Amino acid sequence: MILRFGVVGTGAIGREHINRITNKLSGGKIVAVTDVNQDSAKQTVETYQLDAVIYPDDKALIADENVDVVLVTSWGPAHEETVVAAVEAGKYVFCEKPLATTAAGCMRIVEAEMKQGKKLVQVGFMRRYDTGYAQLKQVIANNEIGEPLMIHAAHRNPTVGENYVTETAVQDTLIHEIDVLHWLVNDDYKTVQVTFPRKTKNAHGKLQDPQLFTIETIGGIVMNVEVFVNCKYGYDIQCEVVGEDGIAKLPEFPSVVMRKSEQLSTNILNDWKYRFMDAYNVEIQDFIDSIAKSGEPEGPTSWDGYIAAVTSDACVKAQQTGEKEPISLQERPAFYSEHILQNN
Template identity: 60%
Template sequence: MSLKLGVIGTGAIGRDHIRRCSQTLLNSQVVAVTDINLEQAAQVVADLQLNAEVYADGHALIQSAQVEAVLVTSWGPSHEEFVLAAIAAGKPVFCEKPLAVTARGCRNIVEAEVAHGKRLVQVGFMRPYDQGYQALKAVIDSGQIGEPLMLHCAHRNPTVGENYNTGMAITDTLIHELDVLRWLLADDYVSVQVVFPRKTSKALSHLRDPQIVLLETARGTRIDVEVFVNCQYGYDIQCEVVGETGIAKLPEPSQVQLRSGAKLSNAILMDWKDRFIAAYDVELQAFIDGVRAGQVGGPSAWDGFAAAVAADACIEAQGSGQIVKVSLPDRPAFYG
């Protein structure tokens, strides 16, 4: 009765999802894997002692009668192709972010899914599955703080590697806020602006760090997100929602409180994996449960598209320094 999964892409995140689906989650098994590097795919099968076949490529895997649902964890530019193929095959597909590397690509997936007539796609945005964000949304939705008017957010990493560039602050980092804040507010972005504070001396020369992204939603809520990926002190995700009658703040991770060396302190996490590890489990379990129940849910292809459109506007705003409109077409009724 386990869901038979095929996984396309056995790099770091793919391998981690394979481990998750075969060892941690309920009612799933990985029966098929592939990768552009077939040796690596075979190695993962061996390492994790999977009873799984290695396929020649993603299309062969998708077509296999053994495979009931597909995980796409390959290189970003290949996502669109495999998701479209899964839709064509009528198979549920979980696609790691980004859904596609262009908004147009996301749109293609949306159109294919709508044409198919039933939801098949879940996008790998895990923050809506985080207990903290869920608790925050519950407070907002309860009306305890009135209508949300402003959000003050921060996304901070201790350091980033050499390959990280100014645009990736949007497409790799802010993208999580672009997704989760839409979900939190049940609202869409209408404009964005990016301002660059004085650059930290800790960033490499090619990277403008930190950045502040200012977003406006359709209902007029104003959001500021500090993106600071060389903050040194920790991996720190902040989100404060200012409502008409009160303010709700994303919980800090629970930690032992120490009194030591003239300080009252709590540890701050240094690694993003420690922060959201539980959310990854919940997210994929939700996909598996959804497929088994015949109801794919969670972040949709439309959500992936909306995030991509907003990200494109942010990239433009980085360049122009101006306020940039975010033009999202009307949401198809299909997406509720």
């Protein structure tokens, strides 16, 4: 069985997924595309030599009987409407973050999905598919470090553009930690507080950089997360989980070990694209395989998208107030109960 994808949004990330599904992975193909810029849609079909229908809009694409999955890679504000429509049409959805730009919007998707009676939607939080994070999750689930008590994490970029402002640090950067950290420890967030260290000379005028987030969970885990997007030295993702019996830390991204010029060194990436390249591939392959196997995607759910939206809002508020802000989630529906990780 080949899963047939209709793509809404043929910008950079859309094209990467199209290329991935067409030329790298197994079990999926692109049968339809649309974009608000129809030329972009056409050009994409040509570039990747797709045997795909070009639709004028998402509605038409969703209506195509040959489309099994709607891949949502349009710009964020358009996500909600497309996803709701696709879900109501009973289609599978793979939606890049954010699921919706508001918590209320995410909740509408959650409700639409529950009405369909089965999971249809996966949100594009690819970190869970990174080998390192997956190992970390397993180590915790295996009780190898006892109950988690603290997480020390950092998300560093070499530099960012002028349109990246203080809130962007939450919405585009911290958002990845927001998703992956609660998943790692299988806990829910409770409060967040932000501290602003002295601003680096390398950040432009409107951006507070770096930022330190202190997030507490319902279960009492405290997470220190550094976001530093003009760190200059490279793209670097750190995550260390301190448990009652030991500590587990994400591995460094591997590279050849050099002895040269009085230094023993390995390379640090300068571009985020390489860091999670494999994770993107595994993410989409797993989406395809899960649907083929069980009829449902098994990755980040609409509920995870909702958690991300609520938490993101609280983090932005905490940036503004300087106070400890609550992260108030509605009760998790049984529909979205956590997978229990197999502890072999």
